[in-house]
Amino acid sequence: MIKIENVSKDLGEFLLRDVSLDINDGEYFMILGPTGVGKTILLETIAGIYRPDSGRIFLDGKDITNIPPKERNIGMVYQDYTLFPFLTVEENIGFGLKLRKIGKREIKHEVDELANLLDISHLLHRYPGTLSGGEQQRSAIARALILEPNVLLLDEPLSALDVQTAERLRQELKKVHSVIKTTMIHVTHSFEEAFLLGSRMAVMNKGEIVQEGRPNEVFRKPNSEFVAGFLGVDNLFQGESAIKNGIAYVDVGGVNIASTTLKSGDVYASIRPEDILVSTKQIVSSARNSLQGRIEGIVDKGTVVRILVSVGDTPFVVIVTKQSFDDMELRKNMSVYITFKASIVHIF
């Protein structure tokens, strides 16, 4: 278990202010926040690269605030991989064991085992410069894991990868975590990653932890405008998805939402409020989703108007231009239809 107590650090450009966190053994903990709020320094301070100006850090009850990184056994993986370019993948992964003067055969054995887990066995003789981003990141993860760290710190490990590779590696991370059960602290700016991987998460802003909790709770009850704005998805629904005739139907509290993203089981669905049409009569169109609801709230934002439409118990946020709003003479408690295409429903 790792305990961070009132840690502050000022590096001029970035800073940490009075950060306290308790992270349990084997937990997959997410730290979410926009760029430049001090997420990386928090990880680097946990790793021991920086000493905090004030505050303490405990690992399994032992105060590690002032001990150097090499004695903490905390692994670190950066967004930009930082594989040593002059060593092969095999030598990179074995680097930590070689420093500990472990025998060659044992190193080879351990490297092979991890390479197998991360599916990079065929790359061991190659140099990092010849690998794709995803392959480099797997190698970097293997290099950190070989020392069986107490905690593995991941600094935006998926941010430099293309969407498909990132998604594959995300599943891989989940798998690795379930196999080795190391405590992981994963920093990201993607709430999607936080939802899919984290058992708990903390949201950071300006060097401070502004909210902490299970991803679902944080999303449902953001405690500040910053958190709500940063999470930024108005229409996010949790539901059970089933695929029928090449379309996924997500049951969200009795409302069925059709999507072209074919994923079944327990999922999240998100819809951008700009992508939803409002009409006073039901319209016949190619859009797969057409739902009847009632206007619950109206917020005038100047050029656009945010309308809250509830369909049964499920609230949808819709954004329309001020002009359409006036032309349609929309009022509170009016019955309206909302229409959107299956292809704009994002499921994850």
Added chain:
Amino acid sequence: MLKKLKVSKIKIITILFSLLLATFILVLIICVVTHTTPHALITSLASEEMQFAIKLSLITSIVSTGLCIVISIPAAYALARYNFFGKSLVNTILDAPLALPPLVAGVGLLILFGTTPFGKALAEAGLVFVFTPLGIIIAQFFVNVPFMFRILRGTFEGINPRYEHVAETLGCTETQAFWHVTLPMSKNGLLAGSVITWSKGIGEFGAALMVAGATRMKTETLPISLYLNMSCGDLELAIASATILIAISLVSLFIFERYGGFARIF
């Protein structure tokens, strides 16, 4: 069709200038190396005086390059990684020898090692710099250390400190991280810096002349030999020195371009 035939005037003129300049340099080099016959060149190279000059040049330039490496590595690392009071002033001062005429540098070294209590104390301890090969080494060091320093500073600045951070989490101390990670990653910069420093060192004349003088068979490096033999009319020996210096310069330039293209010298 006519339009295609019409060529840009400025293109022709500028290319002409570049060709003229290249011809000038090439002619000059050819003049030196063809001034003597291969037979005479070999005889000169085999002479005792040339053997001495070659040996002294090699020894002094290798030692001074070694000194430049040993002192520039920590200095360049400090200025690339850390912030400290007076950093920009230190940076400027370290670059100063680049702008200083070598003769002036030589005078300064002569005064420092020849007249001050510091120089006298060194001389008493057995380290005599004035009119000795040691003077050649210190002159080469002083004039060329900015090259090494600047190339290494650029190299270290180009290495993300995160590599060292990762190495530390993998079990390195800060010093080990430097040895096991930063230094191997600086390989190209080190090679380029060493080659340029060494080839400048072997050609160093002005500062070495002031400190070590031009004594035949004592402080006679290749450039000094060229100067001595030229002034007493022994053209064959002078050309032999010049030919060796040209060969060294060309090879060094090639290596530098190949491995050090990233480094800013000026």
